[in-house]
Amino acid sequence: MSWTLTAHDLPDLARGATLLGTGGGGDPYIGQMLVQQVLGDGEITILDPEEIADELFVIPTAQMGAPTVMVEKIPAGTEPLLALRTLEAHLGRTAEATMPIECGGINSMIPLIVAAESGLPVVDADGMGRAFPELSMETFAVYGVQGSPLALAGERGEKVIIDTGADNRQMESFARAVTIRLGGVGHIAEYAMTGADVRRTAVPRTLSMALNLGRAIRLAREQHRSPFTAIADTLAQTLYSHVRELHVGKVVDVERRTTEGFARGKATISNLDDTGVPVEINFQNENLVARRGDELLAIVPDLICIVDHETAEPITTEGLRYGQRVRVLGISTPDLMRSEAALETFGPQAFGLSDSFVPVEQLSGP
Structure with a gap:
């Protein structure tokens, strides 16, 4: 069922999108402020x-670049719509809706900026079901939609068409x-x-899932319930x-x-009492693999989410700091993200990892 989104929903959506971003996808708070500025008292x-x-013409819009750059290089806010208009002019066809390419991080917000500025509706689906670092890592691509031509816009009005x-x-x-x-940002x-392509290739209802997750975490904290139970209960009703x-x-x-063009690295997380074997998480914009010594705990494309150990507030890779007390959550992805073709596109080997994919629910517990 279609629905309307207002500025009141944005903080909850940003929180849920940060969780689904698995550490990456860019800072959604910046996107939230940009949407709020354009949207005002309106609705999307x-x-x-x-x-x-079936014939609805949809052009997804997004931001790309290293999340670490986005913390200091704030977008002007005009770039997403400029990219859309540039692609429309190139194709000679006007978009009837836009859509996220990923549901995590700032890219849950970029289509909302476009919608608030243009009046276009936004489709409640995306092409990653989380965040991934590369544009080719899309369920759209896995199931037969071509990414090119692509329009890219910069903060000073630069416009580029790429067709491969x-x-x-x-x-x-x-x-x-x-x-x-x-x-570092475009x-x-x-x-x-x-x-028809959307229904065939996209991960459905991920915007509403992000909003429901963010709201569930907030309400659990306000009602002095476990936000971690709230996360599990919310996701139990979804494909995750x-x-x-x-x-x-x-x-x-x-x-x-x-x-x-990526934020690469790793985080080491000890036990709270500093005993035992610590957990190491490697990331490329997003968290890719979690290990305790030689034991595999979770691996891409399943979600590896780092959150505050009391409030469940999600923490991005650029927000990780020494001394933070955290919980690491593993979340299963939908079946269409675990097919053989999908794993070839965004499974462990696509990131140069030697491990084979094993669903998080089949791995041994901590």
């Missing part, structure tokens, strides 16, 4: 993917190179598709039905560097 129509017409045909990895490479030249419109607490501990080391 969110379309249920099962209700849209069916080669989505080359599209990612070219767009990443341009984004680096723009200072805004894009890509994967133009029909409503399994939640496991992987570790409770203290951040004792963070190695982080911005290179090739």
Whole structure:
């Protein structure tokens, strides 16, 4: 069922999107402020993917770049709509809706900026079901939608069209190179598709899931209930039905560097009493793999989420700091993100990891 979103919903949506961003996807608070500034007292129509017409023309919009850069390089706010208009002009066709390419982090907010400025509705679905670091890592691509042509816009009005045909990895490479030249952040419109394509290739209802997650965490805290139980109860009603607490501990080391347009590194999380084997989490914008020594705890594409150990407030990779007391959660992804074709696109080997994918619910507990 379609619904409307107002500025009142944005803090809860940002919180839930940060959790689904698995440490990456960019800071949604910045996106929240940009949406709020444009939206004011207005509202945005969110379309249920099962209700849209087959011929509806949808152009997803997003931000790309290293999350660490976005903390200091605040967008002007004009770039997402400029990217959409640039792609429309190139295609000679006007978008009838926009949509996130990922439901995590700031990219849950970018289509809302476009919607608030243009009046377009937003489809309640996305192409990652979480956040991934590369544009080619989309369920859209896995199930046959071509990413090119892509329009990329910068904060000073720069506009670029990239068309690599069916080669989505080359599209990612070219767009990443341009984004680096723009200072590490760019805004894009890509994967133009029909409503029928959306239903066939997208992860459904992830915006509403992010909103429900963020609201559940807030209400649990206000009512002095466990926010972790609230997370599990909320996800049990979705395609992300399994939640496991992987570790409770203290951040004792963070190695982080911005290179090739990504934030790469690892975090080491000890036990609270500093005994036993610590957990190590490797990330490339997003958390990719969690291990305790040689024991695999969770691995991409399943979600590895680091949250405050009392409030369940999600923590991004750029927000990790020495001394933080945290919980590490493993969350299962939907089946369409675990198919053989999907794992070839955004499974462990796509990130150069030697481990094979094992669903988090099949791994041994902590």
